[in-house]
Structure formats: structure tokens, C-alpha cells
Amino acid sequence: MNKFYIFLKYFFIIIWTVFVVAPFLWALTTSFKDFQSVNAGVTYIPWIDFEPNLEGWKVLIKSPAKGGVDIVEPYFNSLFVTCTASLISIILGTLSAYALSRYTFKAGFVKNNDITFFFISQRIMPPIVLSIPFFLFLSAINLLDSLVGLIVVYIVLLMPIAVWIMVDFFNKVPREIDETALIDGCNPYQAFLKVVLPNSIPGLIVAGMFCIIFGWIDFFFAFILTFTEVQLLPVKIVALNSSVTPWWSLSASALVSVAPLIIVAFIVERYLSKGNLSGAIK
Amino acid sequence: MNFKHKYFFLFPGLFVLIGILIFPIIFVVRLSLSGWNSYNPGLDYIGLENYVRLFTDDPRFWESFFRLSFLSVTTVILQYVIGFALAHMVWKDIKFKRFFRVLFLVPMMTTPVIMTVIWRTFFHESLGPVNDLLSIFGVAPKWLTDPVIAKFTVIIVEVWQWTPFMFLLLLAGLLSLPKEPFLAAAIDGASPVRKFIYVTFPLMAPISIGAIIIRLIEASKIMDTVYVLTSGGPGTSTETSSFYIFIKGLREFQMGYAASMSFTYLIIMIISLTIIAKVLTKILLKE
Numbered sequence: 001m002n003k004f005y006i007f008l009k010y011f012f013i014i015i016w017t018v019f020v021v022a023p024f025l026w027a028l029t030t031s032f033k034d035f036q037s038v039n040a041g042v043t044y045i046p047w048i049d050f051e052p053n054l055e056g057w058k059v060l061i062k063s064p065a066k067g068g069v070d071i072v073e074p075y076f077n078s079l080f081v082t083c084t085a086s087l088i089s090i091i092l093g094t095l096s097a098y099a100l101s102r103y104t105f106k107a108g109f110v111k112n113n114d115i116t117f118f119f120i121s122q123r124i125m126p127p128i129v130l131s132i133p134f135f136l137f138l139s140a141i142n143l144l145d146s147l148v149g150l151i152v153v154y155i156v157l158l159m160p161i162a163v164w165i166m167v168d169f170f171n172k173v174p175r176e177i178d179e180t181a182l183i184d185g186c187n188p189y190q191a192f193l194k195v196v197l198p199n200s201i202p203g204l205i206v207a208g209m210f211c212i213i214f215g216w217i218d219f220f221f222a223f224i225l226t227f228t229e230v231q232l233l234p235v236k237i238v239a240l241n242s243s244v245t246p247w248w249s250l251s252a253s254a255l256v257s258v259a260p261l262i263i264v265a266f267i268v269e270r271y272l273s274k275g276n277l278s279g280a281i282k
Numbered sequence: 283m284n285f286k287h288k289y290f291f292l293f294p295g296l297f298v299l300i301g302i303l304i305f306p307i308i309f310v311v312r313l314s315l316s317g318w319n320s321y322n323p324g325l326d327y328i329g330l331e332n333y334v335r336l337f338t339d340d341p342r343f344w345e346s347f348f349r350l351s352f353l354s355v356t357t358v359i360l361q362y363v364i365g366f367a368l369a370h371m372v373w374k375d376i377k378f379k380r381f382f383r384v385l386f387l388v389p390m391m392t393t394p395v396i397m398t399v400i401w402r403t404f405f406h407e408s409l410g411p412v413n414d415l416l417s418i419f420g421v422a423p424k425w426l427t428d429p430v431i432a433k434f435t436v437i438i439v440e441v442w443q444w445t446p447f448m449f450l451l452l453l454a455g456l457l458s459l460p461k462e463p464f465l466a467a468a469i470d471g472a473s474p475v476r477k478f479i480y481v482t483f484p485l486m487a488p489i490s491i492g493a494i495i496i497r498l499i500e501a502s503k504i505m506d507t508v509y510v511l512t513s514g515g516p517g518t519s520t521e522t523s524s525f526y527i528f529i530k531g532l533r534e535f536q537m538g539y540a541a542s543m544s545f546t547y548l549i550i551m552i553i554s555l556t557i558i559a560k561v562l563t564k565i566l567l568k569e
Binding site: 002005009012013016017019020021022023026027030038039041042044092093095096098099100102103105115119122123124125126127128129130131132133134135136137152153155156159160163187188189192213216217219220224233234237238240247250251254257258261262264265266268269272 | 287288289290291292294295296298299302303305306307309310313364367368371372376380382383384385386387388389390391392393394395396397399400401403404409410411414442450453454457474496499500502503505506510523524527528531532537540541544545547548551552555
């Protein structure tokens, strides 16, 4: 029974590992192919099945005028929008989360939990519902197709995540530490900055990682709210897809653009049990 | 504690969020009462005409909604089962524990649309590896152009992409469980299966509910994957509500009608997610 269980366990893990890795391996081999080896039939192993070349990777750094793909600018745009929006969301979200965790609010029938729920419930909002008014509004104030417009929209996407994770994290940080700080003569802001925040770094890291993930992987708003002036990475790569099917450069650019977030996987794994993620979803 | 300071902490975030959101939401409601389209762009007032059209004369919207329910419920159930199994497997000591944990998280970190572009080449009918390997058995499913199979292709891609999120939440939950119940079970000599049914699963119930609800919320937004993988096709066989609203609103520029659809859709989502949450809480916590 026990041996059978262990066998089953490793069998399942191996199957899933193959499933997870398969598209990456396929993209990696495809990125070294050329027109001939893509269209002649399905091939897997370089040197044996097909002659590898670097054409797919070379077009990434060529200028568009010479037939290159030019993903450098979208790359930095994506990076800039994601990081700025995440940073703003984390700062505002953490402040609000701290208030909701430490103080009691009451305005009519609205209490702390309702305010927290209001923040989190923004995730329920289907993006399509907001896309049409955002589209019309941003075009009215000339922010359509600009980085600022995107950052504003992304704050709405990301702040709920920051609040969601941080409220429960602060609930776990003992109240005594800020009370001691207040007795020692700090004002509430100093207590927050010098005592509570340093004790909340794991929570901040988890919240930050989640913001970065959900900012970086968003396609929908970038697709609807930008056209030519500002291009984000996902939009750029999907646009490549619609042209003649240069699978090799497509694969290479896809790999380049998913690579940076793999580091995030390591960080998230590291802080898994320290970040109080399980407290946040109860 | 001091009275005034608390507002300085809460308000910046709250007001930014409300400030960004309030006008769009009011605007959607107002827009849904207008006949804004590409011939007649303006906020005229046509009453409930759009809603009447939606409820009496648009089966395509309701079909897309049921399709969306089918897709999201199926993917979330699959993700929950697989995610729980994976989390349970790498919870206790196995070889290369950290390696597997990181590896199982990776798909979630990749941009869905970009991976879907890769999946498209992966499932390509004549040049993709899946059909090449399946040709050994003499079958060649039309992954992207058969109305029935295309739905399952979408499900496969969604499961690949988002099982890691379920895995992450459930693993975090497993790691936070108290040790005592497991010690008690070990002393009683419970078998692994009984231990799972009577100890692990009940302890995980609240976390399971949370994780399922979060995933259902996110899964109900399925749109990018469908757009890139099949563009809603063949025909309308993989079209989801969001995608249909997108076509009506930002492709055909029937803004007014699209707004009435998105408002209806929002209300349905809020109601159904609340009901699902209540039902799940009852089922999982009573046992």
C-alpha cells in the first residue's frame, strides 16, 4: 500500500513536470529553427533533426527597419508600468491596510470589514466592464495610448491585492509593538515607519511579488488602451503572432519576455510560509 | 488611540481607488441607457431599450455566458484537484522539494497571452508536436478548429496556466496547519488515506473555500487566452461573455449596448459568486 502510494506520487509528479516543461522546451527548440525546418515537418532535437541557427534570436536586437522585431522598447515600457503601478499600489495599499488593521472605523453601517471588502471586491470587477468607460475617459483627457493612463488603470488592478495580503499580515503583527513605540514617544507615523514596517517585510515582499506578477501578465488593458505610441510587451508579441508566423522569432521573444518573472517564483517559494498567505485567504 | 491619524492612513488609498472607479461605474450605467454607436456617438437617452434587447433578443450573450460558466467551473475544479494533489505531494519531505515547488509555480509567472502564442504552435494541426506524437496512434484531433475540442484546448491551457496559483494558495495553507492533529492521528495509527480524509481535508476546508472563490473570480475573466488561442472560434464555440462584450463594444462600437451587457454581467457575477461562496461554505464546513 505504502509503496504503491509512493510510486503513484512520483508518477504523478513526473507527468505534471513534463506537462509544465513541455511548452518551454518546444519554444526553446523552435527558436533555433529557420523557415525550412519549421515548415518541413515536426522536429525536436537540434543537429540530429534539424540544423540550428540563431536567426530567431538575432532579429530581437535588430532595428525594425532591417526587419527586426524590436522588443527592447516594449520591454522597458512593461517594466516601467509594472514597477511604478506596483510601487504606488503597495504604498497606498499598505497605508490603508494598516489603518484597517489597527483602528476602528464606523460610518453608519459601514465598518472595517466592509471597507476591506470594498477594496478586495474590485477584483470581482470584470475588466471588460471598466474597459469601455476607461477607453472613453482616457481619450477625453488625452491619456489614451500613454504610460500614465496605463499606470492609473493598473493601480485599480493591483491595489486590492496589496490591501488583501497586507490587512491579514498586519493582523498577525502583535499590536504591542506599536503600543510600546507610542509609549516610548513616537508619533503614530514614526511608530508605523520605524517599528511596524521593518517587522512586515515578508508580507510586503509577498504583496509586492503578487502586484508585479499581476501587473506584468496583464494583456487586456494594455491591448485596449494603447495603440502605437506606447506598446507593452504582451501586446507586441501577440501582434507578432498575427503576421506570417515566424515561429522562430516568436518563440525567442516569448522566452525572453517570460524569463524575468521566473526569478519571482524563487522569491515567492522562499517567503511562502512567512508571508501569511494562508491567513489572507481564510 | 488618536482619532485623526487613522484617516491619514486610510484615505489616500481609499480615495485613489474610489476616485479612479466611481466615474467609470456611473458612466457605464448611464451609457447603458443610451444608444451610443459609431453612427450616433453621444449620450442620448433611450430608456431601457438596450436591456430589453439583451433579455429578449440576444441568445448569443446568454450562450456565451453559459459557455463561460462551463469553462470556468471545469477549469477551477480541475485546478483544485490537481493543485491539492501537487501541494500535498511536495508538502512533506520528498527529494528535490524546493526544485519541484519552484517548478510548479513557474507557469503562473508567465504571461498568459505569450504562453498562449506558444500553445498555438504547440497544438498546430500539421506542424505542432502534439499531433505529431498522436499520429503514432493514427489520430489527429483538430485542436483549434473543432467546436468541441477547441473548448478542451482552452481548458488545457487554462489548467496549465493557473493550477500553480491554486497550488500556491493550498501549499501555503498546508504549511500553516497546526502540528497537533497530525500527531494525534499518528498515535492512533491512522492510515494515510484516513489521515487525509479526517484530518488534512477538514483542516484545509476554509483555505480551500478561499482558494476556490479566488480562482473562480479570476477564471470568470477568461478572455486573453481565448482571444489569442481561437479568437472565440470556430464560429462562436469558445466565445465567453467578456469576449462577446469586447466584440460588440470595441469592435462594432455599439458602446451603449455593450455597456448594458457589461452592467448585467457585473450584477450576475456578483450574485452568482456570492451564492457559490455561501454554498461552498455550507458544504465544506458542515462535514
